[in-house]
Amino acid sequence: MRHAWLTDLIVRIHSAARGVYGARRVHAELALCHGVVVSHGTVELLIQRANVLA
Known part of the structure; x- marks a missing residue:
């Protein structure tokens, strides 16, 4: 359940950054802006798994 929610949030962050953010920046965005500890x-x-960076 948490992975599905996180995947949706990761895809939204990546899309909002116009596809430029990689795993490190997405992780930083989750922690700093959304308060998500992961x-x-x-x-x-x-x-x-979401095939976001492909």
């Missing part, structure tokens, strides 16, 4: 590895995994 590991960098989880962000990378969800980005790969």
